[in-house]
Structures are given as structure tokens and as C-alpha cells.
Amino acid sequence: MPRSLEIKTDSFPIAGTFTISRGTKTSAEVIACIIRDAGSTGWGECVPYRRYGETTESVAAQLEAVRPLIEAGLSRDDLQRAMPPGAARNAVDCALWDVEAKRTEISAAARLHLAELRPLTTAFTISLGEPDAMAAQARANAGRALLKVKVGTGDDESRMRAVRMAAPGAAIILDANEGWPEHTLEHHLRVAADLGVTLVEQPLPAGKDELLAEIDRPVLVCADESVHHTGDLASLRDRYDAINIKLDKTGGLTEALAMKAEAQRLGFKIMVGCMVGTSLAMAPAVLLAQDAEFVDLDGPLLLAQDRAPGLHYAASLVWPPEPALWG
CATH class of the missing domain: 3.20.20.120 (Enolase-like C-terminal domain)
Known part of the structure; x- marks a missing residue:
């Protein structure tokens, strides 16, 4: 079964408001990247940030632009060269980590040699x-x-x-x-x-x-x-x-x-x-x-x-x- 990409936009209300020196937010606008590969599904989430010129629309467009590469089997190493740092690449990168862990049944923690995770x-x-x-x-x-x-x-x-x-x-x-x-x-x-x-x-x-x-x-x-x-x-x-x-x-x-x-x-x-x-x-x-x-x-x-x-x-x-x- 070929690899596939789904892009999902969500809005999560903030409890009350969240105010910093640049302004106030009442919701978290997030984009999830869902990669399905060989019967396994991996998820990654990013938060577009206007301070860096990002919007949900611009991040979704970045993800659509690399869809052919992702669905053709893009690796995490290749991803670093295919996309610039930022929210869009984060969603893809984390989804690739997750789908790799689920497909191989080797956790991300094990791949990082983190023997004992702690709170x-x-x-x-x-x-x-x-x-x-x-x-x-x-x-x-x-x-x-x-x-x-x-x-x-x-x-x-x-x-x-x-x-x-x-x-x-x-x-x-x-x-x-x-x-x-x-x-x-x-x-x-x-x-x-x-x-x-x-x-x-x-x-x-x-x-x-x-x-x-x-x-x-x-x-x-x-x-x-x-x-x-x-x-x-x-x-x-x-x-x-x-x-x-x-x-x-x-x-x-x-x-x-x-x-x-x-x-x-x-x-x-x-x-x-x-x-x-x-x-x-x-x-x-x-x-x-x-x-x-x-x-x-x-x-x-x-x-x-x-x-x-x-x-x-x-x-x-x-x-x-x-x-x-x-x-």
C-alpha cells in the first residue's frame, strides 16, 4: 500500500485568554500531518506562528507542495533539505518519527537510546x-x-x-x-x-x-x-x-x-x-x-x-x- 498524506486543520479554544507582549489569543490554531505507510499511521502537529510570517493557509500550502515527495517515500534526512525550518516541516518530521516507530515497533525513545524516560x-x-x-x-x-x-x-x-x-x-x-x-x-x-x-x-x-x-x-x-x-x-x-x-x-x-x-x-x-x-x-x-x-x-x-x-x-x-x- 503506497504512503499517503492527510493534512488536518483544527482549532482548540484556550481556557480564558493567553496574552503576551504582542497580543492576545483565544484559540490555538493547529495543523496535523498524518502519514500512513505500510498499514501504520503517524501523526505530527504544528502551530503556525504569525511572528514568523506563518498562517494556517501558508503552512497547509507548504505541506501540499511537498506531498508528492512525502508520498514517494521522503526520508527524515531528505526532509531537512526539502523544506526550510518552521512549523510545516515540524509536522512532517514528527509524523515520520511516529510512523517509523509504529511500523517497526521500535519506539522513538529507543531510537534515541533513552532507556529510562522520566516525568x-x-x-x-x-x-x-x-x-x-x-x-x-x-x-x-x-x-x-x-x-x-x-x-x-x-x-x-x-x-x-x-x-x-x-x-x-x-x-x-x-x-x-x-x-x-x-x-x-x-x-x-x-x-x-x-x-x-x-x-x-x-x-x-x-x-x-x-x-x-x-x-x-x-x-x-x-x-x-x-x-x-x-x-x-x-x-x-x-x-x-x-x-x-x-x-x-x-x-x-x-x-x-x-x-x-x-x-x-x-x-x-x-x-x-x-x-x-x-x-x-x-x-x-x-x-x-x-x-x-x-x-x-x-x-x-x-x-x-x-x-x-x-x-x-x-x-x-x-x-x-x-x-x-x-x-
Whole structure:
């Protein structure tokens, strides 16, 4: 039976709203790539991201363009050359991993020589809002081990202090999503250090982050929008202490694994993150994150309803995927 490709677009409502410095979302628009091969079916999910010029329409068009190659038997190695990094390639790459695991009955974890998969402590996101509203979100989740707090305005000190007061025992990652003006950078980093913040993510716009190489960084600083694939790493060594690897940026697990290995060789700490998607999108990232210093795979926790079957979440932990979901 020849290999076939199905492209499926879905919308999953977000529980409430999800707000960052660039705007608010009320739903997660995702595309699933379903590859059937020799009686087995593999799934991969991506989240088109407008920040990188992606829409559901443009990603679906990319997938249609490579349909003949996929159905002719395109390998994961060939895929890296056939498509650029981004959401579309991620969906195909993860579907190829999944269908290979199901066809051969050798799991993705076994192929990666991950003998013992473990549950991971994941961050939980606090959306950007007024300080009192953010404090209320933090208070409701103060029992979680790790909070990721969305900031990114010209004056975030009150937000940072309100969240820390509401969740005094939690480790905190601040994510500015490129939103801090240069003139506030050092002040915000000092406040973050005073409050015991663990990590600050992408404070300045990608391509305009030279200042990070010129100042004292009292808190670890992580690249997100500034880093997409392995080729970006070398130029960031003097600016960042950590990198955020997201499969929708790298274009799948295959490139993400190569990127992680090179980042570790260069001395970066590793964060494995996500867009707002379902458990299907998180599942391969859980394998990637097994030895990461920071994990942010809370996408399904932000949705009103996840896929079934989904990943198992309890308190601050996320468990590795069962084969029925992925891998």
C-alpha cells in the first residue's frame, strides 16, 4: 500500500485568554500531518506562528507542495533539505518519527537510546496583564514548582514584584517576548535578580540584542525569537546563557536534536519550549527535554480541551507520551 498524506486543520479554544507582549489569543490554531505507510499511521502537529510570517493557509500550502515527495517515500534526512525550518516541516518530521516507530515497533525513545524516560517539571504560564490580575493568576498556581511569567512592557517591575509576592516559593522564568526597551533592560534585570528570578527569556527584539553582550547579566538570559536552528547558535554566544528550542522553530525533532547537541557543546543551557498546542505537539518535545535544564511544555494546560489520548499532567509534572499518542 503506497504512503499517503492527510493534512488536518483544527482549532482548540484556550481556557480564558493567553496574552503576551504582542497580543492576545483565544484559540490555538493547529495543523496535523498524518502519514500512513505500510498499514501504520503517524501523526505530527504544528502551530503556525504569525511572528514568523506563518498562517494556517501558508503552512497547509507548504505541506501540499511537498506531498508528492512525502508520498514517494521522503526520508527524515531528505526532509531537512526539502523544506526550510518552521512549523510545516515540524509536522512532517514528527509524523515520520511516529510512523517509523509504529511500523517497526521500535519506539522513538529507543531510537534515541533513552532507556529510562522520566516525568519532567514543566513551567506553567502566567499571562501578561495588570499587576493585580497577574498576582491573582500566580496565587491560584502558587503550588506549582515553576512559573513562566509573561512580561514585556516598559515598566514591568510592579508585575514582577506582584507575582513574586503571590508565589513566594515558586521558581520564576520571565518571558518578555522581545518587549523590553533597551533603556529599561539593566533595571529590569537587577529587579529580577533581587527577586530571585531563575531565567529571563528574550528581553530585546531578535536582531537588536547586541546590548546583551555589553552589560552585566545578573540573571541567566535565554534566547527564543533570536534562535531558530543550529546555524544561529555561534553568533549568540556572547549575548545569551541559554537557548529555547521549540520544534515549530527548528522544523521538527530531527533538527532540534542536532541543535541541542551543538548548543550543549558551545556551553548553552537548554530550555525546551512550545507554542500553545495540544499534547500531540508536546509529545516529541518531552523526549527532547529529558536532560534539559528548563522545560516549558504546558501548552495543553492552557487549553479548554486537549486531544484524547493526551499527555498525563499532575501538579507540575508532565509524563512521557504513551504509544497511542505518539512515538
